[in-house]
Structures are given as C-alpha cells and as structure tokens.
Amino acid sequence: MKKLTIALWSLLATTSLQAQEVLPVYLDESQPLEQRIEDALSRMTLDEKIAVIHAQSKFSSPGVKRLGFPDFWTDDGPHGVRPDVLWDEWVQAGQSNDSCVAFPALTCLAATWNPQMARLYGESLGEEALYRGKAMILGPGVNIYRTPLGGRNFEYMGEDPWLASRMVVPYIQGLQSKGVSACVKHYALNNDEEFRHQVNVVISDRALHEIYLPAFKAAVTEAGTWGIMGAYNLYKNQHNCHNDILLNQILKRDWQFDGVVVSDWGGCHNTEEAITNGLDLEFGSWTDGLTMGATNAYDSYYLALPYKRLIQEGKFSTKELDEKVRRLLRLFYRTTMNRQKPYGFLCSESHYEAALKIAQEGIVLLKNDRSLLPLQQPKRILVVGENAIKMMTVGGGSSSLKVQKEILPLDGIRDRFKGAEVDFARGYVGDTVQSYNGVTVGRSLYETRSADVLIAEAVEKAKKADVVILFGGLNKSNYQDCEGHDRQQYGLPYAQDRLIEALASANSNLVYVNISGNGVAMPWLSKVPAVVQGWFVGSEAGEAIASVLAGDVNPSGKLPFTWYTGLEQCGAHALNAFPGVWREDHQIIDEEYKEGIYVGYRWTDKQKLKPLFAFGHGLSYTTFKLGKLSADKQQMTANEKLTFTIPVTNTGSVAGAETVQLYISDKKSSVDRPVKELKAFQKVFLQPGETQQVSLTIDRQALSFYDETRGEWVAEPGVFEALVGTASDNLPARCSFNLNK
Known part of the structure; x- marks a missing residue:
C-alpha cells in the first residue's frame, strides 16, 4: 500500500505534458474539482463506498487505498490537539510526540471580542494539527449559553448569536487555511449534558433561527466550513445526527452546505434515518457507537454492513450513498489530497505566544474597588486555593489534553513577583484525582485535612500578607465544567463561600480570581474589592493571569454572557424550563425552551433585572x-x-x-x-x-x-x-x- 501511494504521488509530481495526459482524472489537479470527484466515485466499489462513510478506529475513517486516498484522521478538540489513543481503546497510545499547546477555552476567546484573535487561534491550532497528521479538528463549538449550569459552556462562545458568529468565522478561516477541516459543533440546540442522548428540544421556529442557528449559519455561509458535527439531542423527535429538518432542509438545502455531516461519537441511532436524513460520516466506538458491545465493531455501525445489506436487498439504491461519498471525496481533496498544504508546527514559540496573547485579551476585570489592581509591588503575597495548583488542561471530557507545559497560577505569580515573599495555602479541596485518561497532573492534589482546618490556616496566613489572591471557581471535574454532566448548583462548590468570607474579614486587600467557563453566585461580592474572571486559559495560564494582576497587561476582556446574581434571573430557570420533563416511558425528556428568544441580556432587559455583571461588561486600568x-x-x-x-x-x-x-x-x-x-x-x-x-x-x-x-x-x-x-x-x-x- 505504501509503495502504491508513493507511486501515485510521484505520478502527480510529473510535469511533462505526456505524463499529464495519462493521469487519471481524479488525480489530475488541473481538472475541475467536481469532475475529479465524479471520476473517483465512478471507480469505487460498493465496499469502498461503504467503508469511507464510517469509522475504522476511535478517530479515523478509511480512505480508498486502491486509488491512493489516505486514511482520514480526526481529533479533539477545539482548544488543542488531543493526545493519540490506541486504535480501538480510549487508553493513551503512550507516544512521546503528541504533546501540544493548550489554547484558551472558547469562552475566553469570545471574551476577547476580537476577531483577529479568533483568526490567530485557528491558524495556530491548524499548524499543530497538521504536524500531528490530523485532517479534521472536532470544533469549534458555537452552542448558545442558555443556562450557567450547562456542563460544556466553557467550550462555546457565549450567549449572543452575533458575537458567536463574528468570532467563529475567522477561527474556521484560520484553521482551514492550513488545510485542516473544521467540524463545527454541536448542531444544534445542544444545551444539556446530563441526559444529552434523551433530550428532545421543543422550541419555536423564531427562537431557533434568531438565537440558536446564526453562528452555525455564519460558519457555513461565510466561513465555508468543511465539516459540521451533529448533536446528541433530538429536535422534533428526531436525533440531530440524522434530522431531516436540520440537516436536509436547513443545512444542505437552505444554506447550500457542501461539506460533510459527521455524527457525534455514538450519535447515530437508526440506519434508515441516517441514510435519508443527511448524515454523511458515522463515528463512535463499540457496537452501539459509544458504550457497549464487541471491540473493533465498526462494520456493525448503522452506516456499515447494515446499510450495505439494505442496498443488496434492493430496499435502497446507491443514490444516497453516492451523495455521501461525493461529500467525503470533496473533503479528501480539501485536506488529505491537498498537495498545497503548508507545513505544520508543534509547540512552537509562536503558538505559545498566540496562546498567551489570546488569554491576556480574554481575561476580564469584573470589579476593582480602590484600584487594588494592578498590584503595587507588595512585599508579602498569599496565594490561596486549589485552582492555583491544579492543571486545567487535564479532564473535562473530550477537551482534555496532554500539554507540553502548563504554567500554573501559583508558579506564574512567583515568577512575576520575584521580589516578594509568596506563600501558599490550599484553602479548599475540590479534586484529588491524580490523572485523567492516562495524563497525570503536575502537582499532587492529595489532601486529608478538613475544610475547617484549611480555612483556619488560610486566615492565619492572610493576616500577615499585604495582599491575598484567591484562585477559586470550578475545575472541569464532574458536575463542574465538564462534558457528560451539567452543574447541580449555581453557587461555588467545596465550601468556597465560607473561605472567601473568612479571608475578606482577615485581609481587606483580597483579589478573587474565578477560574471557570461559567458564571457563579457571589453572595460575598460587596466584601471583595477586586474580582477577575480567569477562564480556562491553557498552557500560559499562570503567566497570563500574573501579567494582568501586575499591570504588565491592561485587561480588556468583556463578558460573552450575562452573569446572574442567581438562577432566578435566567429565563430558562425562571420559567422552570430546564432540564425538562421525562415522558411516561422514561425514554425521552421533552425540554421546552419557554423563554424563546429571551436568552441572557434579552431576558434581563425584558424583565428589568439588574444582573451581577452585564453582558459585555469588563473594566480596564x-x-x-x-x-x-x-x-x-x-x-x-x-x-x-x-x-x-x-x-x-x-x-x-x-x-x-x-x-x-x-x-x-x-x-x-x-x-x-x-x-x-x-x-x-x-x-x-x-x-x-x-x-x-x-x-x-x-x-x-x-x-x-x-x-x-x-x-x-x-x-x-x-x-x-x-x-x-x-x-x-x-x-x-x-x-x-x-x-x-
């Protein structure tokens, strides 16, 4: 196979007229793209056509080896190129060349309100993907921030369809300029994690088109994305990975999408719906596509042997199959068969510079009474909080990465304030897990002391400090900011409110840095003079945050969502419209978006509510x-x-x-x-x-x-x-x- 592929590429490189005349049309780059697609399609067997529309491993689908089309490799995620796993297992492959730069999560990118940063983000990520041999990055995510309890809000771009639209377009353009396909997700209405396979969204057409579709539409009609990922949930009682209205009517007919619809892993549920309702490429693992059955079961997928049998039995022609294969071939020519791709780079200085700049522009100064920030050369600094020593690139589901480096906040502050005495107190315990999916955390988080003891220690140290910097918030653990689960409460977990109240009483110079992709309740806000939203900012987290606290960088981030005082200010919760109601058979949850178009600031404006921090809010020095x-x-x-x-x-x-x-x-x-x-x-x-x-x-x-x-x-x-x-x-x-x- 390797010799055959090399021979074909050698044939392509031949420049004489005579050699060009004998090139098969599908390999001749001088021929129109659609003609090359039709020629390649005409040469493919039924087995080859079936093969290219479903996975062959956790993250790859086959090319057409006989014709010289290489395998197609995808990878998570929108924030960095995920480490490789074994062919048919989620276990790390144990490679030594698959570390990456972690870029800030997309809430931070959206908070820059700077499309140039989105372009830089996409280009940098594309170069890392190229080096790793990935033809498609499974991102970016543009689902709307409907409720602050959403487990994957940190992966998305906020509550406003216009802001998300303006930020997603340059991201995709930057990524695809490197010959790497975007796969915009999760299309559409993916605003729940807890029962994401069972939620049937009930929504008005107006809310669908005005709030939840514009960013996807911009990704297609303006950025020209080559891939779209269907969502797990249902709309009008059809799963969104094979949903006639969303995929056939809106995406492919109305928006003229010419790319590939990829299933989320295990998001396909029915062969006949997958055939007719717009799914092009089925991914997943195990027999059911996600969780159970025999290993190496890819031939059992809905778009594999079951589809082939329906064709052989005469229940379907190859009409739908050929259309799917055309889209896959078009994707191949844009990526794996594109000989004009630039070279990739991995963990380059320019990528770390990009990650740092995006992080610095996205960090939001929420409050700054008495101009406490920037810090004026304090002699004794106390850093408090588990989030100052916890790697935030590890965990959280498919966004988990294996980074070459992650500068933790405590280290960043010690490095920036070298002339000061910097002490640390744990303050609270949130997560003592030492590894995730084969990637170990940088510091041991093991802790046996009680909350009372930890708070008492922090308070005693705070009394002696010139300034106290508390790193709190969420942490990408289950039920915090994490795939697979939604948050269970709006308040801070792990007794953090008690800790903050105690520190505010012990030292009036308290800076609270919130690490999260979501808003949180702040009942103590009036007692804390300075509050910074630090997001999940990736490899350069410690340096980025320290540079803002020190004033080396003047903060300019703006909130991409409304920060509520409590859940009662959010329309979905005020109307008791989240997380929905189970049907009698307990198989499906009907979740009615009763708030309609009134999401975020649209709701607080309508109800004349004053949120804790408004959409678009962000202070400066x-x-x-x-x-x-x-x-x-x-x-x-x-x-x-x-x-x-x-x-x-x-x-x-x-x-x-x-x-x-x-x-x-x-x-x-x-x-x-x-x-x-x-x-x-x-x-x-x-x-x-x-x-x-x-x-x-x-x-x-x-x-x-x-x-x-x-x-x-x-x-x-x-x-x-x-x-x-x-x-x-x-x-x-x-x-x-x-x-x-």
Whole structure:
C-alpha cells in the first residue's frame, strides 16, 4: 500500500505534458474539482463506498487505498490537539510526540471580542494539527449559553448569536487555511449534558433561527466550513445526527452546505434515518457507537454492513450513498489530497505566544474597588486555593489534553513577583484525582485535612500578607465544567463561600480570581474589592493571569454572557424550563425552551433585572470617553447599509483597549422584540490621550426578525434606535433612524 501511494504521488509530481495526459482524472489537479470527484466515485466499489462513510478506529475513517486516498484522521478538540489513543481503546497510545499547546477555552476567546484573535487561534491550532497528521479538528463549538449550569459552556462562545458568529468565522478561516477541516459543533440546540442522548428540544421556529442557528449559519455561509458535527439531542423527535429538518432542509438545502455531516461519537441511532436524513460520516466506538458491545465493531455501525445489506436487498439504491461519498471525496481533496498544504508546527514559540496573547485579551476585570489592581509591588503575597495548583488542561471530557507545559497560577505569580515573599495555602479541596485518561497532573492534589482546618490556616496566613489572591471557581471535574454532566448548583462548590468570607474579614486587600467557563453566585461580592474572571486559559495560564494582576497587561476582556446574581434571573430557570420533563416511558425528556428568544441580556432587559455583571461588561486600568454618535444617513432602505461613527478617547494614564458595542432597538414592531440586540462591535487600542473614530456598519439583517408565518427574515419599515457604549448596561450614545419601505 505504501509503495502504491508513493507511486501515485510521484505520478502527480510529473510535469511533462505526456505524463499529464495519462493521469487519471481524479488525480489530475488541473481538472475541475467536481469532475475529479465524479471520476473517483465512478471507480469505487460498493465496499469502498461503504467503508469511507464510517469509522475504522476511535478517530479515523478509511480512505480508498486502491486509488491512493489516505486514511482520514480526526481529533479533539477545539482548544488543542488531543493526545493519540490506541486504535480501538480510549487508553493513551503512550507516544512521546503528541504533546501540544493548550489554547484558551472558547469562552475566553469570545471574551476577547476580537476577531483577529479568533483568526490567530485557528491558524495556530491548524499548524499543530497538521504536524500531528490530523485532517479534521472536532470544533469549534458555537452552542448558545442558555443556562450557567450547562456542563460544556466553557467550550462555546457565549450567549449572543452575533458575537458567536463574528468570532467563529475567522477561527474556521484560520484553521482551514492550513488545510485542516473544521467540524463545527454541536448542531444544534445542544444545551444539556446530563441526559444529552434523551433530550428532545421543543422550541419555536423564531427562537431557533434568531438565537440558536446564526453562528452555525455564519460558519457555513461565510466561513465555508468543511465539516459540521451533529448533536446528541433530538429536535422534533428526531436525533440531530440524522434530522431531516436540520440537516436536509436547513443545512444542505437552505444554506447550500457542501461539506460533510459527521455524527457525534455514538450519535447515530437508526440506519434508515441516517441514510435519508443527511448524515454523511458515522463515528463512535463499540457496537452501539459509544458504550457497549464487541471491540473493533465498526462494520456493525448503522452506516456499515447494515446499510450495505439494505442496498443488496434492493430496499435502497446507491443514490444516497453516492451523495455521501461525493461529500467525503470533496473533503479528501480539501485536506488529505491537498498537495498545497503548508507545513505544520508543534509547540512552537509562536503558538505559545498566540496562546498567551489570546488569554491576556480574554481575561476580564469584573470589579476593582480602590484600584487594588494592578498590584503595587507588595512585599508579602498569599496565594490561596486549589485552582492555583491544579492543571486545567487535564479532564473535562473530550477537551482534555496532554500539554507540553502548563504554567500554573501559583508558579506564574512567583515568577512575576520575584521580589516578594509568596506563600501558599490550599484553602479548599475540590479534586484529588491524580490523572485523567492516562495524563497525570503536575502537582499532587492529595489532601486529608478538613475544610475547617484549611480555612483556619488560610486566615492565619492572610493576616500577615499585604495582599491575598484567591484562585477559586470550578475545575472541569464532574458536575463542574465538564462534558457528560451539567452543574447541580449555581453557587461555588467545596465550601468556597465560607473561605472567601473568612479571608475578606482577615485581609481587606483580597483579589478573587474565578477560574471557570461559567458564571457563579457571589453572595460575598460587596466584601471583595477586586474580582477577575480567569477562564480556562491553557498552557500560559499562570503567566497570563500574573501579567494582568501586575499591570504588565491592561485587561480588556468583556463578558460573552450575562452573569446572574442567581438562577432566578435566567429565563430558562425562571420559567422552570430546564432540564425538562421525562415522558411516561422514561425514554425521552421533552425540554421546552419557554423563554424563546429571551436568552441572557434579552431576558434581563425584558424583565428589568439588574444582573451581577452585564453582558459585555469588563473594566480596564485606564478610562475611556465616548463622544457624540453620528450616522451617515437618517433614512435607510432595505438594500442599503448604515454606518455609525463615534470618537473614543483614552482619558487615562496607560495604554488600553476598549470594545465599542452597537445595539439596535426596534421602536415599533408587529411582533414582540427584545429591548435591544447586539449588531456590531469593534475593539480599539489607544495610547493615553489618543482618540480614534470608530465606525460600525449595519445592514437590513440587523433590523430583521424571523417571521414564523412566512418562514423568512423580515425587516419592517419604521423607527429604530442605535445604542452605543461599552457594555449592554452602559450605552450612553444613542441615535434614531428610519427604515423606509
């Protein structure tokens, strides 16, 4: 096989006209892509066609060896290239060349509000994947942050469809520029982990199209993603990995998606639905695709021998099969058969620099009373909390990585504040697991002391410190931020509230750094002067956080979701619409999205609630002033664009970045609409005293809603208002305009 493949590539490299004339069409790069696809398809046997549409190992599917198409290798995840496992087991393969750079989780990327960071992220990840021989990265994730209890929220890009759309497009473009396919997930309505295989989502068409589909649509129609992963859950009583409405009608017909629909691992449940309802490539493990049965059972998959038998019995023609294979061949030509791919790099300096820069831009300064931050050369620093010494790249499900390095927060602070005495107290115990899927943690987390003893120790040390930095939050363990389980409470786990209250009483200079991909309850907020959202920021975590605390980097992150005071401020919980109701047979949960389009700030605006921290909130070590908002026209027609301009000045003493946010309010509508919706934003970097003019442009789509009766987007003529500011609750600049008939 190896000699045959080499011979074919040698044939491709021949440049003489005579040699080119004898090239098979499917190998001739001078021929149109679709013609090459049809030629390759015509040469394939039934067995070869069946083979390429299902897995042959945990993470690979076969190519067409006889024709020189190599095997197709996928890998998790959206934050770094997962270590290799054995062919048919989840156990690590024990390789020495599969460590990686861990990039920040996607909540942190979204918090940068900077599409340039998304492009850098995708390019860097693509280079790592190339080096490792991966043709598809299973990400990015763009499911909407519907509730802060969602176990995989840390893998996604927040609550707002416009923000997620603007960030996912450059990510995909950057990744695929390296010849590595994105596989955008999990399509769609994947907002539960606990019973993710049983949840049947009941939702209005309007909420589906306005909130939960836009980021996927942008990934397809703007970024041109080559792959989409179906979700585990059901919609209209069909599993989403073979869902006629989502895959055939919306994705492939309406959006003209020409790539491959990949099942989530074990997400396929029915051969005939998989044949007819849009699934192209089935992945998983074991006989049922996920959890049980014989090993090396890939021929038993729904799209394997069961499909072949239906064709041989005459119940299906090869029409659907050929369409699936066309899509796979197109994917092969874009990836494994693309001879123009650049070279890959693994754990390069540029990748660590990218990971650090993204982390620094995404970290959010939530509160900073008395300008406690940045720290002013303290002599005695006490670092408290398990999250200061726990590797956050290990665990959490499919996002778990084997990193070349991970700088832990305690080490980052000790390295940055070398002139200070830095002490440590454990404070609380959350997780003493020493390894996950064959990857061991960097420090022993074993601890036998009680919560009372740990708190008492931290308090005594805090009394002697100039400043206390507490690293708390969640930790990617079960029921925290983790695949397979949703959180069980909004409050902090592991008696952290008691610890924080005690430390606040012992030392007024308390900085709380929250490590999580979700919001948490903060009943003690008024007693803590400085709060930082540190996310899961990957390999450079310690350096990134320390650089922000020290003021080497001026924080500029903005929240990509609304941070509630309690679950009662979240629409899904206020309406008792999460996690749904079991049917009588206890096989399916019907979960009605009763809040409809009112997710996140749309809900708090509607109910006139004041959250703990608003969507788009984020402070800086400098100050900014927005001037007068102007528009290039006051009257707009449906085929025109409208540009707003506003001057932004850095009125402080240090350089910094501000994100100018534009929301649109429809002043009179035939349907119920949110008070306002994000429709444009721009991040601007300014030196002290510098002013820049920021321009924000909208079009008809920014004024539209999805009309369920007509099944299309509608922009009604009338008066609209543009609201511009620096957070969804801080929009001082306003300007009215008309949309004419």
